[in-house]
Amino acid sequence: MAYDDVRTANADLKETHDLIASDKVEGTKVYDLHGEHIGSIERILVEKRGGKVSYAVLSFGGFLGIGNDHYPLPWSKLNYDEDLGGYRVDITKEQLDGAPRYESEDEAFWTAENGRRVYDYYGVVPYWI
Template sequence: MKVHGRNYEVDNVTGHNHAGPAANTPVRRLTATSIIGDSVENTKGDHLGQINNLMINIMSGRIEYVVLEFGAFLGLGGKLFAIPFGELHLNADKECFVLDRDRASFADMPGFDKMHWPATNDHSYFNDVNNYWGPVIQP
């Protein structure tokens, strides 16, 4: 299929990125699987955790929250936190996301246990999240 001067069949067969090594620069779109598992750091470069999942508003089609796993060691322990997606900023050079919070701030954030997720359509947990962060602002 040829679209706008690109031949996607050739790309698919060869597996080569014919647009060059910086084809995805600046980054505007990522797959969910490329975001899940990404590290999250604060502005000082301290590791805060990793993205465990995404919460997508099916009405708007936008990611509202990332589920951040904080405090886990070798996949054990830790707690999950719904962080508004707009609070994260991509650091493409380091291939991670940045959250402007320190590790101590997680003590006051509403979080939940991995084995006991809140009802995702129940507003009580997300009201607590929005009270902490402020209303979700969509980019």
């Protein structure tokens, strides 16, 4: 099989044992440690130069996507749970209520200072250190 044939055959690949396509991650449910649904992944943010997944943006609240709150979580906080078919995090909905959040069009949120604030809130060493 030629390279182009292999590339075409794998273009629709969504998941392997260890890998998952970004468009399949988006919309995946997020649960607390007790298995309670606390939100869904709206998008993932990838570092431009290093290619590291830095954040999962969690959304919850609202109705039909309107009025959702957006919470950036350090990617390292999420652990995939095959039984749930989603990610578990060691935070509660109440803790999430006090977490740093942003409006969906607020590009000004994404500063180094706010990045550190997000990582500090969740008790995670920033990936850039």
